[in-house]
Amino acid sequence: MSAKRKATKKVYLDDPSVLGEHAPTIHDLMTVADGIEVRDTEIFVSPSGYTKTYYVTGLPSTVHFAYLNRFFHIGADVHIGIHVDPGDNALAMSKRTKMMTKIEAEILGEQKAGTNKQIAFLQQQYQLLEREREELRLGIERLFYVTLIFTVSSPDRDEFVAACERIEREGFEGFLIREAYKEHDLGLRAVAPIGENVLRHPIEMTATALANAFPFTNSHFSHEYGVPIGIDWSSGHLNRYDAWHENLANHNMIVIGTSGGGKSFLLKGLVSRSAAFGIRHVIVDYDGEYGALVNALGGVTIRIDERSPHKFNPFELSEEEEKLPDGTIRRFVDIKEKISEMERLISSMAHLHSDTDHLDAYTTASINNLLQKMYEEDFQFTPDPESLYERKDSWERDAKGDRLIIRQKRSQPRFSDFYTKLQRAADEDNRLEELLMRLRRFREDGTEGMFDCYSNVELQDTPIIHFDLSSLSEKSLARKLGMQVVLEWVIERFVKKNVNMRKRVIIDEAQKMLESEDHAHFLEDVFRRIRKRSGSAVAASQDFLKFAENEHGRAIVQNSATKVLLKQAKSDKDAVMEVFGLEDQEFDDLVGFRKGKGRWIVGEEVFYNQLNAFDEEAELFSTTFAQSEHQLAMQRRELA
16 A cells, blocks of 8 residues: 655745635735735835835934824825834843943043044943943833834825935934835735734834834824814824813813914914804904904904993893703802902902002902992892893883893993992091002093993804904003903803803913913913803913913913914923923924914824915915904004
């Protein structure tokens, strides 16, 4: 009986005949396998486009947090594969000892020869190796062998070639990168989801360097029903943002950028696109930059100055709405909060021209007591909303004759009412005479009495209400007081109403409010009050140091779920890095940002966004084309 010889067959992983049996072939890894062509210098897949593989053979001597982020900014799609194998610490220490011995010999040779050109460099290398060896010995660091492979892909040939040329000609500072020539299919297998490291080119890396390699940004950030805010400039993905998203702790935002960095450009884009989604806005405009945009969007501009026909009474009290757990709406009047806010406003008035000479505890307590008597005793307001209205037994037309009403709002207190009570109290208590003198200028007939009045403005059903403060004198500090009065009135008449409506209040040049303790405290409280009522407060500033150096400013940053960093000034580096937890490389990237580009921190997500404007939008978003009503009036006078 003859023995039969068993047939054998060699199996190659890239043999198409073994699909599904062993490891997948390159064809398995492609979404569209038809038309695949593996070339020496690239991979071509029709219709997907072109792909080239590279691997890293050396790192810079110093690496920063998320240092691989720069790989995503070459103008094409990039995918990175990181393959990690544990190293032998004892072997690594021995290797470093040998290298240190060699460097010592080189230094000694340089000294004997009298040539000192390389000594400084060699000493630096020696100290670096010594530190690494000591950290490995103490267990502070661990050693890994890491293969870093990345692919560059694009369906467009020109884009693909340009991206590859940028890597091969310009490179990345400190990185040693090689093309996987004739091995692009192996490199693709290492980067693809199968994660098969068949193209092994390991480099030594400590645990710290390995941890810093991972890019903690989301190039595909998007809220499903959010407002389009631009394009992720590394991936080209559309970013949508919803300030009211359920995953965010609050709806507040802070936007920080140097002058010319695109702060107003970004906010105008956010306002115009949010308005299309039914979000109502109030803009408190310090420099009068938003007029053209507001007019184009059908909003209303209200100019604030001594000659303006628009009057605002900050002492006015309104009912507010609160949504209960069962879905019903409770209406009430928060008198205690109003008294507290008016106490702060009066303190701001008293300190407006003497910020260093603060009111004592007795005077502050007297202000609170007089306000409580005015609201609760003189005007007899209670938490019941009906206390705000006159009781009538018959229907009558409203002031415009448009509708029948059976109740009418009662007269509201104003600054003169408080001042009269203070005057009577000072007649009996001379400790209040100084406060009386400080506040005299704010009476109706005083030099700064523009806010001692009855309100004559009703918030119309418009998408945007714009308060232009640019006509107020900055030298007299009236503009900062105007910001406080307008914000107080906006909270009473805008934020507290329509609890189910999404509302956003933008405070431009918010750092101006941080220049005095009273205004800084008030601004922080504005963010708290708007947040409490499900609104969104937005602080925009070109002077971040004032936020970083002020406890109320830091509280605003910390309590804003959304933070946007635009182009930054080098002088703010330490403050920005400390508050936002950035590394050197991340801050250096911010310095080079162009207009509209920003680093967004939304909750726990980080992404880089570029707001691109259409031709029609660009003119409205650019501050150059936007003028305040005051500036326009001055131009008309010159022409006349």
